[in-house]
Amino acid sequence: MVKFTEQERDVVRAVWEKVDVDEIGPEALIRVLITYPWTERYFGKFGDLFSISAVSTNAKLAEHGKVVLRSLGRAVEDMDNIKKTYAELSRLHCEKIHVDPDNFRLLADCITITIACKLKSTFNSNVQATWQKFLTAVVEAMTSQYN
Numbered sequence: 426m427v428k429f430t431e432q433e434r435d436v437v438r439a440v441w442e443k444v445d446v447d448e449i450g451p452e453a454l455i456r457v458l459i460t461y462p463w464t465e466r467y468f469g470k471f472g473d474l475f476s477i478s479a480v481s482t483n484a485k486l487a488e489h490g491k492v493v494l495r496s497l498g499r500a501v502e503d504m505d506n507i508k509k510t511y512a513e514l515s516r517l518h519c520e521k522i523h524v525d526p527d528n529f530r531l532l533a534d535c536i537t538i539t540i541a542c543k544l545k546s547t548f549n550s551n552v553q554a555t556w557q558k559f560l561t562a563v564v565e566a567m568t569s570q571y572n
């Protein structure tokens with residue numbers, strides 16, 4: 426289990442307080458699909474994702490971005506039980522959606538970049554290091570039910 430100091434918890438909470446889920450969620454997921462186009466294959470039932478402009482304006486994708494980021498809030502709320510929090514979602518992504526777990530890291534990086542673009546200089550390297558430690562725990566948890 427990843428352990429967090431009190432200071433690290435404060436940093437993660439401070440970042441999260443500044444995150445507008447409805448804004449960062451869509452932007453981060455759109456960034457994943459544009460930067461790593463093969464990820465579109467998982468969203469076959471979301472309709473047209475065949476160009477950058479289609480990806481950027483797809484309402485279902487934007488909605489799903491909010492769902493994913495809202496789910497990240499559960500990890501912020503309970504940083505000592507991240508693995509448990511995501512056990513069921515990990516199973517779902519493995520057994521039903523068949524997401525290659527390498528993509529969890531790509532999404533995590535896109536979330537970090539999207540947040541960095543918003544927070545600018547307040548997202549300094551110390552903050553980034555702690556935030557990425559937190560997201561690494563989420564990625565590990567999302568991978569935990571793959572065997």
Ligand code: HEM
Nearest residue numbers: 464467468492493496497514522524528529532563564567
């Ligand atoms: C940190 C990593 C991730 C988290 C926390 C997350 C979270 C979620 C959540 C909460 C759902 C809804 C589950 C439900 O309806 O019961 C979901 C569904 C889904 N996720 Fe993820 N996800 C992650 C990564 C990914 C990645 C990397 C992909 C693909 C590149 C992906 C593709 C999907 C798809 C296709 C669905 C089903 C969407 C639908 O049919 O409505 N997820 N995810």
